Amino acid sequence: MATFDYAEVQAVAHELITEFGQEGTVKRIMPPDPVLGGDGTETSYTATLVPMTYDQRYVDGTNIRSSDRQLYISSVGLAIKPTVGDQALTADGTAYHIVAADPNNYDGVTDVVFIVQGRTSP
Incomplete structure (x- = not known):
């Protein structure tokens, strides 16, 4: 029985996102030290991404708002896995929080592509 090659699918996803996407960053703010306190540390990770508008049939005003964007982020070369609470900043200057x-x-094993829901801050 043949096995499916997810690395090949990852490479195709990366190629498409690179061709049609834009450079952006994923920002992660680490909490302050629990003992010493202080401010949280912000770290930015360069990413290649494509912001897409949700199809109107999925917009319900609560879970998905009309201003939300579906962000396809290439997993190739990205040092982190984007998670809820991170901030993805698109190249056009619009900041989206990952919800x-x-x-x-x-x-x-293989992260093919990260698909996140981005929401602008009010």
Whole structure:
């Protein structure tokens, strides 16, 4: 029985996102030290991403708002897995907070592409 090559699918996803996407960053703010306190540390990770508008049939005004964007983020070369609470900043200058994330990791090893729901701050 042949096995499915998720690395090949990851490469195709990366190629498409690179061709049609834009450079952006994923910002993660680490909490301050629990003993010493202080400010949280912000770290930015360069990413290649494509912001997409949700199809209107999925917009319900609560879970998905009309201003939300579906952000396809290439997993190739990205040092982190984008998670809820991270901030993805698109190249056009619009900042989106990640409110839902799906790593598309079907074999438990290879993250094919990260699809996240981005929401602008009010």
